[in-house]
Amino acid sequence: MQRKSFDEMPCPIARSLERVGEWWSILILRDAFRGLTRFEEFQKNLGIAPNMLTRRLSSLVEAGMLERRRYNDRPPRYEYVLTERGRDFRSVLGTLMAFGNRHFAPEGASIMIVDAVTGEPAEPVLVDRRSGRPLVEPDFVLAPGPAANAATVEQLANRKADMAPPARTKDSDA
Amino acid sequence: MQRKSFDEMPCPIARSLERVGEWWSILILRDAFRGLTRFEEFQKNLGIAPNMLTRRLSSLVEAGMLERRRYNDRPPRYEYVLTERGRDFRSVLGTLMAFGNRHFAPEGASIMIVDAVTGEPAEPVLVDRRSGRPLVEPDFVLAPGPAANAATVEQLANRKADMAPPARTKDSDA
DNA sequence: GTGAGTCAGTAGCATGATGAAACTTACTAT
DNA sequence: ATAGTAAGTTTCATCATGCTACTGACTCAC
Numbered sequence: 398m399q400r401k402s403f404d405e406m407p408c409p410i411a412r413s414l415e416r417v418g419e420w421w422s423i424l425i426l427r428d429a430f431r432g433l434t435r436f437e438e439f440q441k442n443l444g445i446a447p448n449m450l451t452r453r454l455s456s457l458v459e460a461g462m463l464e465r466r467r468y469n470d471r472p473p474r475y476e477y478v479l480t481e482r483g484r485d486f487r488s489v490l491g492t493l494m495a496f497g498n499r500h501f502a503p504e505g506a507s508i509m510i511v512d513a514v515t516g517e518p519a520e521p522v523l524v525d526r527r528s529g530r531p532l533v534e535p536d537f538v539l540a541p542g543p544a545a546n547a548a549t550v551e552q553l554a555n556r557k558a559d560m561a562p563p564a565r566t567k568d569s570d571a
Numbered sequence: 572m573q574r575k576s577f578d579e580m581p582c583p584i585a586r587s588l589e590r591v592g593e594w595w596s597i598l599i600l601r602d603a604f605r606g607l608t609r610f611e612e613f614q615k616n617l618g619i620a621p622n623m624l625t626r627r628l629s630s631l632v633e634a635g636m637l638e639r640r641r642y643n644d645r646p647p648r649y650e651y652v653l654t655e656r657g658r659d660f661r662s663v664l665g666t667l668m669a670f671g672n673r674h675f676a677p678e679g680a681s682i683m684i685v686d687a688v689t690g691e692p693a694e695p696v697l698v699d700r701r702s703g704r705p706l707v708e709p710d711f712v713l714a715p716g717p718a719a720n721a722a723t724v725e726q727l728a729n730r731k732a733d734m735a736p737p738a739r740t741k742d743s744d745a
Numbered sequence: 746g747t748g749a750g751t752c753a754g755t756a757g758c759a760t761g762a763t764g765a766a767a768c769t770t771a772c773t774a775t
Numbered sequence: 776a777t778a779g780t781a782a783g784t785t786t787c788a789t790c791a792t793g794c795t796a797c798t799g800a801c802t803c804a805c
Contacts, residue, residue, distance in 0.1 A: 399761060400594060400792065401618070407681040409671025410601050410664060416675070420574060420592065420763075427584050431713065431726065436782050442726075444575075446764050451783060461674075472772040474781060482674050488666040488697040490584060491706055496663055497583025498716070500635075500656055501590070506716030507581040507723055512699075513712045520700040523662040525686075525693040529703060532665055532695055538687045539605065542672070542680030549681055552605065552616075574763065574790075594792075610753050620793050625754060646801040648752065748804090755798070762791070769784070775777090 407546055416460035417486070421445055421453045423493075426462065426479075426486055434476040462486065495521040581720055590634035591660070595619055595627045597667075600636060600653075600660055608650040636660065669695040 403411035403418070417423055424443055433439055440450050454477055457463045462483040468476050479486075491510065498506045510519040523532045530536060541550045577585035577592070591597055598617055607613055614624055628651055631637045636657040642650045665684065672680045684693040697706045704710060715724045 403598070408598075408601070409668045409676055409680065409682065411598060411671075412675035413667050413671035414597060418592075418594065418597070423588060423592070424577070424582075424585060427582070432729070437780085440782090446766085447783065448765090448785080449763065452762090469781090472770085472781075474772095475783095485673065486670060488695075488706075489663065489670055491697050492662040492666045493587050494583045496660060497585075497587035499659065501586035502583055502716075502718065505718035506583065507719040508583065508713055508727070509716045510706055510711050511714040512702075513710055516714065518714075518716075519706055519711055521662075521697050521706055522700040523665045523695050524698050524703075526696045527694060528686075529698075532662075532684055532693055536687055537684050537693055539682055540685040540690065540692075542676075542683045542692075544676065544679035545681040553682070555606070611751080614753095620795090621754065622756085622794090623792065626791095643752095643801095646752075646799085648801095649754095746805100749802105750804100751802080752800090753798100756796085757794105759794090760792085763789085765786105765788090767785085770782090771780100773778100773780080775779100 407544070407549060413489075417457070417462065419453065419456070421449060422457060423490070425450075425453055425457060426483065427490055429463065429477065429479050429483065430487065430490060434478055436475070436477075439477075457483075491521050492523065581718070581723060587663075591631070591636065593627065593630070595623060596631060597664070599624075599627055599631060600657065601664055603637065603651065603653050603657065604661065604664060608652055610649070610651075613651075631657075665695050666697065 403415040406412070417426065421443070425439060428439055428442055433442060436447075436450065436454070439445070439454075440447055443450070445453075454463065454465070458465050458477070461480055463477045464480050465475050465477055468474055494508070494510070498509060506518075510521060511517060512519060524530060525532060525537070539553055541553055545553075577589040580586070591600065595617070599613060602613055602616055607616060610621075610624065610628070613619070613628075614621055617624075619627075628637065628639070632639050632651070635654055637651045638654050639649050639651055642648055668682070668684070672683060680692075684695060685691060686693060698704060699706060699711070713727060715727055719727075
C-alpha cells in the first residue's frame, strides 16, 4: 500500500507534513540550517544510507525547500542549500528543539538557541507579531480562514474552545 | 530493515521526532487539539485505517503525549486526551500551521489562529520570552548546551553562523 | 428477546517504504 | 597506475502502511 497522501487535506499542517513529514526529512533540514550542504556531509553526520539520502534530498528539492546546485563542473559536484522557503522553516525547528529540550533531554540541553552577544539562552515562545501577545489558549483560538470548506467550518463551530482540556459535552447531547 | 531510531542522537529535534515523527502522529495530535478524543472521531476525521490508529495512539500514549482513559465501564470505552506534555506541543503545531499557510495554501488559509475577542488573524512569530526579540539570524545563534558532547561542540564551532547562506570556507582549507 | 447500531478495537494480507552493502562514474592527487 | 574523493545507483531483504473484514461487549428499538 502506498502511503496515504495528506495533500488533498485543506489543512496547512497536513500539507506541510506531506513535504517534510517523512522519516529523515526534518533532520536533513536541521543539518542544512547548521551549515551542511554536501551529500557526503549529510551522510556522515546523520548515518543515513546513501539511497535514502538521495530520495529525501530529491523530495526536499521538489518541495522547494532545498536547491540543488552544481558547485563544480569537472567532475560534476552538487550541493544542497536552503531556499527562502527552506529558511522559513526555521521557526518550526526552533519550537521543536525547545519542545525536545523541555521533555526529552533528561541530561540537560545539548544544543540551544542563545543570544549572539551575551550568550544567554533564549526561551522560545510563539507570539502574535503585531501585539506581541503569546498565542495561548483563552486569548487566541482557531478559526476558519477565507478558503475554509464547509467541513472545516463545521468542525470548528462544534468546539470553539479548541485547546480546552476535557470540557466534553457531546456525551450528553449525543 | 527496522526504521532507524533517532533516540540515541543527542539532538532534541531528533528525540522529538522519535516520538511524534511517524506518519499520522502529528495529525492525530492536531485533532486532539481541536477537541477530538475518541477512537471513532479520529478515525472518521482522518480517514486512517483502524489498525494504524491503534498503533499511533498507543505510541503517543507511550510517549506521554496522550492519556488513555476509560470514560465508560460497561461496555469499556476509552478516550484519548492530551497530557500536559501533549498540550505543550501546541507551539510546534502553531509554527507548522503558519508555515503551511504561507507556502502550501495557494487558495488562501483554510484555518488560522485569531484573536478570540476581535477575530483578527494572528501572525505567529517565534521570540525570546524575556526580551521579546524575534529569534532570527544575526541576533540569536545555536550553541552547545550544558549536556553537549564533543561532537556537537565541534560541529557548532565549525560554523557559528548556523543559518548563514553559502559562506563556505571548507573548500579552500580542506 | 431478536436485530440493528455503536464503539473500540484485531486479524490477515498486499504493497511500498526503508535500509545495508556493494557497486558505479568521473574525476584528482601522488 | 594506484588510491582516494564525491555523489550517487542498484539490488535485495524486511518492516511499516493501508485496506477490508471481522470481533466483543454492550445499548436501544420494537
